[in-house]
Amino acid sequence: MRLTLPIAVFLLSFFVNSPTHAQGLVDGFMRGQRKASLAVSYSQESYDSYYTGKTEIRNPNLGTVFTQSLNLYGTYGLGYDLDLIVSAPYVRTEASAGYWQKQEGFQDLSAALRWEAFDYKIGSARLSWLFAVGYSLPLQNYVIDAPVAIGHGSRNLDGRTLLHFKSGAFFLTGQLGYIRRGQVTLDRVVNYYDPDNLNPNSSSTVNVPDVIDAVIRGGVATKHFYIDGWVQQQRPYNKGTDIAPGIPFPTNAIGFTRTGISVYLPLIKKFGLNGGYSTTLNGQNSGKATRLSGGIVIGI
Amino acid sequence: MKPTYRTLVVISLALGLVSTGLISCDKTIEEPQRVGYAPADVDASAGTWKTYILTSPASVTVASPSATSSADYQAELTELRSKSTSLTPEQQEAVVYWGAGAVYRWNEIARELAARYNVPPASNADGKYPIPDAANPLADPKFPFANPPYTARALAYMSVAQYDALVAAWNYKYAFKRLAPSKVDATIRVALPVSALPAYPSEDAVVAAASAVVLKAMFPGEVAFIDAKVAEHRNSRQWAGMNVTSDLTAGADLGMQVGAKVMARARADGMSTSNNQTLTAGMIEAAKSRGQADIWLSQESPARPPMLPNYGAVSTWNFDRATLVKLRPGPAPQPGTEQFIKELDELKAIQKNQTREQARIANYWADGAGSYTPPGHWHRTAADAAHEAKFSEVRMARTLALVGTTLQDASVCCWETKFYYYTPRPQQFGLKTSVGVPNFPSYASGHSTFSAAAAIVLGTVFPNRADEFWAKAVEASDSRMYGLIHFRSDCSVGLECGKKIGSYAVLRGKADGSGL
Numbered sequence: 001m002r003l004t005l006p007i008a009v010f011l012l013s014f015f016v017n018s019p020t021h022a023q024g025l026v027d028g029f030m031r032g033q034r035k036a037s038l039a040v041s042y043s044q045e046s047y048d049s050y051y052t053g054k055t056e057i058r059n060p061n062l063g064t065v066f067t068q069s070l071n072l073y074g075t076y077g078l079g080y081d082l083d084l085i086v087s088a089p090y091v092r093t094e095a096s097a098g099y100w101q102k103q104e105g106f107q108d109l110s111a112a113l114r115w116e117a118f119d120y121k122i123g124s125a126r127l128s129w130l131f132a133v134g135y136s137l138p139l140q141n142y143v144i145d146a147p148v149a150i151g152h153g154s155r156n157l158d159g160r161t162l163l164h165f166k167s168g169a170f171f172l173t174g175q176l177g178y179i180r181r182g183q184v185t186l187d188r189v190v191n192y193y194d195p196d197n198l199n200p201n202s203s204s205t206v207n208v209p210d211v212i213d214a215v216i217r218g219g220v221a222t223k224h225f226y227i228d229g230w231v232q233q234q235r236p237y238n239k240g241t242d243i244a245p246g247i248p249f250p251t252n253a254i255g256f257t258r259t260g261i262s263v264y265l266p267l268i269k270k271f272g273l274n275g276g277y278s279t280t281l282n283g284q285n286s287g288k289a290t291r292l293s294g295g296i297v298i299g300i
Numbered sequence: 301m302k303p304t305y306r307t308l309v310v311i312s313l314a315l316g317l318v319s320t321g322l323i324s325c326d327k328t329i330e331e332p333q334r335v336g337y338a339p340a341d342v343d344a345s346a347g348t349w350k351t352y353i354l355t356s357p358a359s360v361t362v363a364s365p366s367a368t369s370s371a372d373y374q375a376e377l378t379e380l381r382s383k384s385t386s387l388t389p390e391q392q393e394a395v396v397y398w399g400a401g402a403v404y405r406w407n408e409i410a411r412e413l414a415a416r417y418n419v420p421p422a423s424n425a426d427g428k429y430p431i432p433d434a435a436n437p438l439a440d441p442k443f444p445f446a447n448p449p450y451t452a453r454a455l456a457y458m459s460v461a462q463y464d465a466l467v468a469a470w471n472y473k474y475a476f477k478r479l480a481p482s483k484v485d486a487t488i489r490v491a492l493p494v495s496a497l498p499a500y501p502s503e504d505a506v507v508a509a510a511s512a513v514v515l516k517a518m519f520p521g522e523v524a525f526i527d528a529k530v531a532e533h534r535n536s537r538q539w540a541g542m543n544v545t546s547d548l549t550a551g552a553d554l555g556m557q558v559g560a561k562v563m564a565r566a567r568a569d570g571m572s573t574s575n576n577q578t579l580t581a582g583m584i585e586a587a588k589s590r591g592q593a594d595i596w597l598s599q600e601s602p603a604r605p606p607m608l609p610n611y612g613a614v615s616t617w618n619f620d621r622a623t624l625v626k627l628r629p630g631p632a633p634q635p636g637t638e639q640f641i642k643e644l645d646e647l648k649a650i651q652k653n654q655t656r657e658q659a660r661i662a663n664y665w666a667d668g669a670g671s672y673t674p675p676g677h678w679h680r681t682a683a684d685a686a687h688e689a690k691f692s693e694v695r696m697a698r699t700l701a702l703v704g705t706t707l708q709d710a711s712v713c714c715w716e717t718k719f720y721y722y723t724p725r726p727q728q729f730g731l732k733t734s735v736g737v738p739n740f741p742s743y744a745s746g747h748s749t750f751s752a753a754a755a756i757v758l759g760t761v762f763p764n765r766a767d768e769f770w771a772k773a774v775e776a777s778d779s780r781m782y783g784l785i786h787f788r789s790d791c792s793v794g795l796e797c798g799k800k801i802g803s804y805a806v807l808r809g810k811a812d813g814s815g816l
Contacts, residue, residue, distance in 0.1 A: 061600055183327065191412070245670025
């Protein structure tokens with residue numbers, strides 16, 4: 001399908017989904033008291049088609065959008081049932097066609113507390129119920145209202161609950177979260193409001209739709225090897241806008257369903273390698289991205 | 301720690317985080333609402349000010365009003381009292397909204413329409429760009445594509461219609477001297493400040509009707525939307541206790557007469573041939589024969605025909621065709637020359653190290669697709685300044701007509717220059733952009749021309765803010781270099797031309813009898 005939507009180059013806007021959270025900041029495995037890990041990973045993500053609303057289109061004035069990121073991810077066991085998780089990515093994104101400038105910079109600093117509230121034994125299996133609350137904020141004032149951007153600049157509060165089941169080497173984790181996004185200030189004055197926009201006033205401050213996030217992940221975790229498969233679905237909670245001329249990018253309703261795998265291989269004592277792959281099944285005002293990542297994990 | 305204490309600590313930590321988070325993720329956006337005022341000066345002599353299209357206020361007619369002592373008027377007062385006694389929240393909201401000012405709100409409405417219609421047609425399966433059809437305005441692509449020249453013209457005609465209609469209205473107001481209803485009968489409850497201005501014909505109804513005639517012609521798909529605004533505006537004047545029905549009816553009638561006269565000029569101003577794409581081949585040949593080796597090429601894929609190549613032939617407001625030719629600047633630096641290389645290098649350096657502040661300025665002034673364009677941006681600046689200065693409706697209309705006509709003059713001059721020289725954009729020399737590439741030749745910068753012209757006019761109307769407006773114009777001009785879509789010559793020459801263009805509107809303003 002060629003461009004059938006009323007768009008020209010100016011309007012192609014996306015929120016680049018935070019690459020580091022493409023599979024969730026929080027997993028079901030507790031770190032353990034006074035134990036820590038630090039991961040440095042590289043990921044690259046690309047898409048040559050994207051969703052305007054829920055309609056998939058390509059744009060010859062954008063080509064393929066390619067995003068690389070370098071991410072620091074640390075966990076620390078504050079207690080046997082309480083972990084602190086921190087992450088900070090550096091992101092670079094650019095389009096292969098057209099004339100948009102590449103954008104790069106530090107994206108958002110995220111921190112979360114994960115609490116294992118309940119732990120049940122079912123025979124030899126274990127079921128734990130966890131809660132996590134996280135907060136993220138932009139590390140710098142990057143451009144948020146452009147077709148090629150590294151993020152949407154809001155401060156976010158993330159609350160979620162997880163059920164983690166482990167039997168022998170097998171595990172299955174389900175999590176459901178709500179991400180509340182704070183308002184952002186654009187570089188420009190908004191010239192008109194879409195009925196679905198969250199702010200009816202004429203200024204530079206706009207609201208960013210909240211989202212609901214669900215992840216199911218299952219796999220095998222042994223001393224020597226870890227592999228999982230996962231599906232993540234994010235849906236806008238507030239209605240939000242669709243990509244269109246003059247509509248601020250941050251007010252767009254972002255959603256997607258992605259699926260992927262991740263692996264972890266311990267090498268020597270405290271070092272290991274991780275890697276992952278994911279692809280997009282469907283989306284809303286986001287890129288149809290595939291993503292590859294790899295990194296080093298250091299346990300302390 | 302005991303497990304219970306730990307649990308407490310965990311819960312309080314989490315709660316603390318949640319409450320901090322909720323505060324910083326606040327969703328309420330508070331904006332100051334503009335409200336009505338009693339004008340600093342009612343401009344009682346405005347009925348003698350010089351109009352644009354009307355030869356004199358007598359060229360439109362207004363029926364003589366019935367005396368305030370008459371039974372007819374008393375019946376109208378009774379009706380007004382019943383309408384204004386108790387208001388629903390929606391009615392109160394409408395009163396406050398329209399109370400901010402008739403010209404102010406209609407300018408805002410026109411800008412919003414321009415922004416909604418500023419959508420470039422998408423290419424079809426054959427790689428062609430369909431042309432919007434005025435006879436079928438809501439089909440895809442919608443008519444009009446309210447690009448900067450289109451918007452400059454639409455806003456200019458609306459502002460001129462408002463101004464001419466208000467000058468005529470002031471003439472009749474002071475001829476008939478009918479008092480405001482609340483001054484005839486003190487029991488009429490008013491929700492807005494009442495000035496000494498005579499009430500017949502209603503200035504609000506005049507502005508609404510004149511604006512609606514122009515806007516319906518400019519945005520033919522929005523007739524129902526515009527009619528609803530006119531009705532709400534009219535009703536709000538009664539909910540506020542400000543006008544009896546005959547004030548409003550006479551005003552609407554006057555506004556429509558003036559609107560029709562103004563649109564008669566619009567239909568013959570050359571806009572209908574502004575998108576004549578068959579002329580471009582000749583324009584390119586002519587530019588080449590004048591020594592322009594590299595010519596502009598569309599940077600879009602598929603290549604899009606240039607925006608309104610013959611808009612330079614549209615009528616101007618404040619000077620004639622011969623003056624326009626004299627205002628056209630000399631040629632731009634040619635690729636390969638020392639000057640050109642210097643200017644290209646300047647852009648390359650910005651591309652390499654664009655600061656966040658440069659990006660912000662580029663974005664702030666971009667006013668690209670989906671916006672009310674640079675002319676709309678300057679109309680907003682002008683309307684806000686006039687509101688802050690508590691201008692009367694007629695003086696606000698005069699301000700916007702002066703700014704609006706100079707912005708259209710700037711758009712015509714600038715387009716004539718662009719297609720006379722047909723120069724390439726920096727993107728033809730490998731530069732990217734942070735704001736999108738406008739689809740027409742580079743020299744001279746439209747933003748610079750518009751902004752300088754508007755700033756010069758505003759600096760005369762608001763002398764104590766002249767430096768501020770000029771600084772904005774310079775920032776708007778620089779923004780195009782920060783956005784990497786214009787060379788320095790495009791911008792500096794655009795500013796110079798804009799200054800000269802603005803000075804013609806200033807001359808007119810000084811001689812229009814308003815005493816400024």
